[in-house]
Amino acid sequence: MTDATTLPLWIGTYPAPGAAPGSGEGIWYVAVDTADGSVRSERLATTLPSASFLALHPSGRTLYAVSETSAGTLTAFRLEEPGPDGMPVPAVSGSVPTGGDDPCHVLAREGDAWVANYGDGVASSVAVDPATGDLAAGSVATHPGAGDGPVADRQAGPHAHFVADAGDHVLVADLGADVLRRYPAAGAAAGAEGEIAAVLPPGTGPRHLVELPDGSLVVVGELDARVHVLSREGDGWAPASSTPVCAGADAGSDFAAHVTLSADGSRVHVGVRGSDVLAVHRVRYLDDGAPTLEHLADVPLGDGAWPRHHAVVRVGHGADETGAGTELVVVALQGRSELAGVRIDLATGAGEVVSRHRLPTPPACVLEA
Incomplete structure (x- = not known):
């Protein structure tokens, strides 16, 4: 059962x-116990092949999962009847092909769901019922990517990796072509080529991104082991600055994974595979208002951790008389088949692993229920 001190999470594996x-x-x-980060209870809610990424419809009534397989699928689950632990039991309400290979990310919006298919670079969308999130009847609209990059073994062609909500548009990070593409969020005709919204330095391998309060973007480079800040330029974005993703970062050995923004917009957290740390950077604004990042600290996650994804699940716990406090981040450690609870100091960015919980299959996604 959940109570005021626990937070329910869905975990894709x-x-x-x-x-x-x-x-x-x-x-x-x-x-998850929000005080100490420990996992109080667990259950396998449903089996699904390679359920590597999850998203929750804004209504809270439908959970989506992509199956990261060739000829991928998007499955929708209705969340209505509570189980013995007080949480809904997912019941399949629909499933559709994603129109691409190896889907690795899904974005849930009120009237549609967008999927990034890594294998062949296709971005796809499907209409959903705005009230319930149920998949609507009709075909999936597919949008092939194009282009390549200088990292021969990873950038021989397009690789859509992430879809971000940008209001009237969505942004698709293409790891293979070093670009962000923009599509109309609703009504994009199948096959429509996305506009190039931003061009990253060759060999960046843009993977995931977050938007800063001023509209700038923070994009992690999986291939160049750097974190890039993109400022608004016209109707798009342009690189403004970048910094190594962690101390001693080495392209080819360190691979940035997911990035999150703190609740107050002052810090970003990046999971780094290879060095196996959660890197914390402060968002700073220069005299001209341009944002930049300052590396604060790296939290070791353990040998072979391979952090795949993470979520900030509690902010401001344990504040003292100075107003300082901590935030709790739950990290999916694919390489160790563990969930790690990481407590980070809000002032310094320093942190430590305060809990570990092993799962029978490797965790890939952490989603607040």
């Missing part, structure tokens, strides 16, 4: 190492 998709992985429900 990959198959166990060496196992085929559909061999026991799926979507887990866990309840």
